[in-house]
Amino acid sequence: MxxxxxxxxxxxxxxxxxxxxxxxxxxxxxxxxxxxxxxxxxxxxxxxxxxxxxxxxxxxxxxxxxxxxxxxxxxxxGDINAKDTSLRGILGCPQDDIQVHEVDWAGHNENKFFVHFVFRMFQKRLRIAKKLEAEFVAQGRIWVLRFDMKQTGEWSIEHALSENSSPVRTTTELEIQANKPPSGSDALKPPRFHTNKSFMLVPEGTSHDDYRKVGDDDARYSITWTLKDWPMQENTPYVDRHGTLIAGLTITIRCYAR
Known part of the structure; x- marks a missing residue:
């Protein structure tokens, strides 16, 4: 037909x-x-x-x-940033590889999923566009992970819910893979960022009235961590010789505040 x-x-x-x-x-x-x-x-x-x-x-x-x-x-x-999509085309950079691994925690008050990111030409794209963001689907929602430069000149990592997703209470941990150090040097510890307590995430684009309807003092649009200046450093150990950055994001969805 x-x-x-x-x-x-x-x-x-x-x-x-x-x-x-x-x-x-x-x-x-x-x-x-x-x-x-x-x-x-x-x-x-x-x-x-x-x-x-x-x-x-x-x-x-x-x-x-x-x-x-x-x-x-x-x-x-998930190609929400038209500038980055165009830039990848000019650079001949393939689509970022984003894999979601969901775990069934039946019988518990929480469930968890893990997202594996492979960002190609990461440093070059971030230096040119000053922003790199990726979306993925998990637990019936669309999530976003964003690397960005703030007006203060500081680099940051942010994760949030995209528009039309349902609010959810989460705790989050992000780890950036560190490459193998030169022989004889100390082992590198991968940078880890995490929330010390759970937060109620509400989707981007939610009005202030809807935000208040969530009825939670911990409600917020996003969770943000500040980076050091390594995205600008020429020999940063967190980007491999091909310009690739690999990261893992673990999100735990909770049914209660903790």
Whole structure:
């Protein structure tokens, strides 16, 4: 049916038709993700050179609904920084590798997942754009990890919930991989950042009224850690000789304040 329609309609018209919200006010691509129709999804995508903003938003919601990080990455739905996407194209830099490993903690008052990041040309991209951010899907939400330079000139790491995600109480630990030191030198300890207590995260884009409705004194839009100046250092041990930075993020979702 898809190939028949594609043969009948001009390419631009068919691409627009596929991205129309004409099935229960949602796109056909949305329902392909919801119904685990990977084959149909990939066939649809062949005829869409670039997603419209509305279609992209639709697909992000679908990936959240079925907790599908694989489709989220496959469709490049986490490329939220247009400047970085363009920069990667100019540099010939592949998409960042982001893998989510969820753990079933049935019977406990908390659950946990781990995210493995591989940022290619990390230092070069960060120096040029002054910001690097990545999104991923886990536990039915879209999360963001962001490296940024503040107005004070300090580098920082921030993690948050993206728009339309549900609020959640978490504790977080981030570790950046340290490369092997030269022979005879002391072993390097990987930089670790963590929260000392749990915080209620509310999604970015939430209004102040919605923020107050959470009803939690610990509610916040993001958790931020300050970095030293190593992103600017030429021989930093936290970026390998290929310019790659590897990091691991562990997030524990809690059902109570602690």
């Amino acid at each position: 898809i190939k028949s329609c594609a043969a009948t309609l001009p390419g631009v018209k068919f691409s627009k038709l596929l991205q129309k919200c004409n099935i229960e006010n949602l796109t056909a691509l949305y329902w392909a993700i919801i119904n685990n129709g990977r084959e149909a999804l990939l066939e649809f995508v062949r005829f869409i050179p670039k997603f419209s903003h509305a279609c992209s938003s639709d697909l992000r919601l679908a990936c959240m609904a079925v907790n599908d990080n694989d489709s989220f990455m496959l469709l490049h739905l």
